[in-house]
Amino acid sequence: MKFYNTLTKKKEEFVPLEEGKVKMYVCGPTVYNFIHIGNARPMIVFDTARRYMEYKGYEVNYVSNFTDVDDKIIAKAIEEGVSAEEISRRYIAECKKDMADMNVRPATTHPLATQEIDGMIDMISALIDKGYAYSVDGTVYFRTRKFNEYGKLSHKNLDDLRSGGRSLLVTGEDQKEDPLDFVLWKPKKEGEPFWVSPWSEGRPGWHIECSVMAKKYLGEEIDIHAGGEDLIFPHHENEIAQSECCNGKIFARYWLHNAFLNIDNRKMSKSLGNFRTVREIGEKYDLQVLRFFMLSAHYRSPLNFSADIMESSKSALERIVTAVDKLKSLNPKTEELTPEEEEMLRTARQLREKFEEAMDDDLNTADAISAIFELVRFANTNAGENSSRAFIDAVKGEIVELSDILGLLVDKKAEDLDAEIEEMIAKRQAARKAKDFAQADAIRDELLARGIILEDTREGVKWKRA
Ligand code: AMP
Ligand code: ZN
Numbered sequence: 001m002k003f004y005n006t007l008t009k010k011k012e013e014f015v016p017l018e019e020g021k022v023k024m025y026v027c028g029p030t031v032y033n034f035i036h037i038g039n040a041r042p043m044i045v046f047d048t049a050r051r052y053m054e055y056k057g058y059e060v061n062y063v064s065n066f067t068d069v070d071d072k073i074i075a076k077a078i079e080e081g082v083s084a085e086e087i088s089r090r091y092i093a094e095c096k097k098d099m100a101d102m103n104v105r106p107a108t109t110h111p112l113a114t115q116e117i118d119g120m121i122d123m124i125s126a127l128i129d130k131g132y133a134y135s136v137d138g139t140v141y142f143r144t145r146k147f148n149e150y151g152k153l154s155h156k157n158l159d160d161l162r163s164g165g166r167s168l169l170v171t172g173e174d175q176k177e178d179p180l181d182f183v184l185w186k187p188k189k190e191g192e193p194f195w196v197s198p199w200s201e202g203r204p205g206w207h208i209e210c211s212v213m214a215k216k217y218l219g220e221e222i223d224i225h226a227g228g229e230d231l232i233f234p235h236h237e238n239e240i241a242q243s244e245c246c247n248g249k250i251f252a253r254y255w256l257h258n259a260f261l262n263i264d265n266r267k268m269s270k271s272l273g274n275f276r277t278v279r280e281i282g283e284k285y286d287l288q289v290l291r292f293f294m295l296s297a298h299y300r301s302p303l304n305f306s307a308d309i310m311e312s313s314k315s316a317l318e319r320i321v322t323a324v325d326k327l328k329s330l331n332p333k334t335e336e337l338t339p340e341e342e343e344m345l346r347t348a349r350q351l352r353e354k355f356e357e358a359m360d361d362d363l364n365t366a367d368a369i370s371a372i373f374e375l376v377r378f379a380n381t382n383a384g385e386n387s388s389r390a391f392i393d394a395v396k397g398e399i400v401e402l403s404d405i406l407g408l409l410v411d412k413k414a415e416d417l418d419a420e421i422e423e424m425i426a427k428r429q430a431a432r433k434a435k436d437f438a439q440a441d442a443i444r445d446e447l448l449a450r451g452i453i454l455e456d457t458r459e460g461v462k463w464k465r466a
Helices: 037-055 071-080 084-101 117-129 158-168 206-218 229-247 278-284 287-295 307-329 339-360 365-382 389-405 414-433 437-449
Strands: 002-005 010-013 021-026 059-064 133-136 139-142 182-187 201-204 222-228 252-258 261-263 303-305 452-457 460-465
Touching: 002 252, 021 037, 021 206, 037 059, 037 222, 037 252, 037 261, 037 278, 037 287, 037 389, 059 206, 071 084, 084 278, 117 133, 117 139, 117 182, 117 201, 117 206, 117 229, 139 229, 182 206, 182 229, 201 206, 206 222, 206 229, 222 229, 229 252, 278 287, 287 303, 287 307, 287 365, 303 307, 307 365, 307 389, 307 414, 307 437, 307 460, 339 365, 339 389, 365 389, 414 437, 414 452, 414 460, 437 452
Parallel strands: 021 059, 021 222, 222 252, 261 303
Antiparallel strands: 002 010, 133 139, 139 182, 182 201, 452 460
16 A cells, blocks of 8 residues: 655555554644535545555554634634633534534544643643743744754745745744744733643644644554645644654654645635535535545545536436445345356456555545446446346445445435435425426436436326336
8 A cells, every 4th residue: 555655755655653553643623613625625535544444454543633722713702702612612513413424434532632731731841841942921932943854744945934934923923033933832812711831821832732632642653644735834844843853753654635625626715705614515415425526536636626526426426326226126036156147256356456456556536436437337237137146245245345445325225215216206396396397307317317217197206216
């Protein structure tokens, strides 16, 4: 299995620190609102990485934090006239609900920054003792010049950054020894949540959270650290500086970063007003469709979100579900595999190898999905009423298992499928009533594509599977 490592800028064979085990840390969201579909990308991508590593036999310890103390959370709390804790508690619960609907498994541990302050104070003290940090008027800064390897992850030219940084220094930051020095601890402002520390009543900087939580739940050396590419600098660069200077060990061996999700070919941002929450998308689509869409591209390629692409993702995913549904509805006359079927199953197994090759190549989920579609075509061509039960079950098993590794649930329960169909029929009736015949016909065609035939009878609409 190979991963592209941001640290070395190369695809590298994955070798864990401890055989059969993976220690993985993924930076989680700041919880002051519903998560947006950009935040969903690392969640889905790295959940898929975890599922695939488990399929390969690794035991994965997966840690992902919630940043529950931050300027944006405090601002939202002031706006609503409630405590910061109430805001973060609310949006952690909402985030967990969205994760479940996207079939993103809960992490082994989801630490909260506010529950780990003692550990942060300890790490900051250790950095001061070793000369890697200094305090000025209650603020503690990391001394970037003291760490020779500062910049090794982002491959940035530090001199350029330093000269640019000097002109960017804002008031209050002129106490820094160097423009690249960053905050480890800052004093509270009036009305803000605070903790008592040797330097001031205040709160930790954002970067120190992840260094401390990774150390506590995974250890001083971890295998994989991941997040969106916007985190490479300064967040991950600073995590490396803190952890390696405090622990005297290489922090993470493989650094994985997902590219950004854009909307209608533009950067998604609040100021552009083109921001979509996962919850909004969930009102229109089963969030499995969002998951499918995210995995249809390689995680290191920018991905563009649009209404059209969601529609095509929906019908593509349906093709897999329908194939599985058809296999389930067959009534085989024989049980045992015939020699010809055995031969044919060899082709199906080759498609599994193709799937694995794609995933082994830096999680190429796009090619892995293509292998699943080849299996679907294989099933549609080769499995029918004359196939044996063993053959049908084996083909169905292949499609369901490979989809499941990607976290795509394609073996829907009969009741769920029936409910979906009934819902579509009800929508068609409503469209007809409103004389929107184009819409009614579109729904009939969609049902037909799923193998559902409608009959308008005097007692109402009846349906059967083709
Ligand atoms: P934040 O809450 O902004 O710290 O983001 C949480 C995670 O979502 C981080 O790993 C970010 O890199 C990632 N992220 C934020 N916006 C996007 C986006 N538009 N596309 C992909 N990843 C994103
Ligand atoms: Zn982090």
